[in-house]
Amino acid sequence: MAVLALAAVVALVVLLAPAKPPNETIVVLPSADGHVGTVVVQRGDARQVLDRPYAASRSGQAEVAQLSAADVSQSFGSTLQSLPPRPATFLLHFVIGTDELTDESKAELDKVLGALRERPVPDVLVVGHTDTMGDRPNNDRLSAQRAERVKGFLVDIGIAADRIRTAGRGQRELLVPTADGIDEPRNRRVEIIVR
């Protein structure tokens, strides 16, 4: 009888014990170019800002911890190794007033093919840009047309059309910052992003 009562008490304690929350770790890494960004972690009322390489937030710890590259590779090695290849970007420029690529840009197309061969399941993003001549809606349209034209070149050299997406950014992302209404050939460009 006493044993039964004890078992009942133990069962009750187990049932009433709050579920243990998972242990969580969040670590900011330096990027390939050395730049370190910021992650803001909100956990209940606590807020931690991680903005140094290998700064870590852990559940149950009020202070930001400092980990090392070795700690991260031990806990996250196979995960990091499974990140997709970083996108490779190529820039094409046009001979002014034509839809002919410059000679340098023709050479870039060969590099695009090289990047495609390096990837297991490549897809291609073609993004057109304009300079600040003309109005913005027109530049959105023009940049999309430039991207479509370059997609045509890529299809001609053997890339499947259904693996290519296009976008036009208009004058939102100037390579060379200028005032409005400036004729700047370096801004009239198309990016090819192989992913």
Added chain:
Amino acid sequence: MRGILAVSLMGFVVAAFAADVGEIKVVRGAAHIERGTERLAVRAGMPVQQADKVVTGADGTVGITFADNSLLSIGPDSALAIDRYVFDSTTHAGQFDSTLSKGTLAVISGKMVKQSPEAMRVRTPSSIMGVRGTEFVVKVDDPKK
């Protein structure tokens, strides 16, 4: 008239692609996607959609490239839900919310975070992370195991 036709055609193309927000680039070991009531084996080249849940087995890892160039990977015994993914390829405005309920996650943020910091958020059972452009890793250890 021709302008109107061109615009409506572009709208159609965008709609046809809209469901796909990313693509599986890397898969090793056992992994599947829960999509509604379906359970799909993960293979390289497979599209990823909003509301998908990507789940790996004890030997599984998966790498995904998203429309805005965000790169994500999950390690063994992990589950990641794509709660919300919206991205405008012209303006780069967007929102990317995901939840890691268990396992490990690695992230390299993409163009939407460059455009608007904290457009990307990652949730875990006890935290929410706002991403201001960076590379980071997250681990959720289930203490029941």
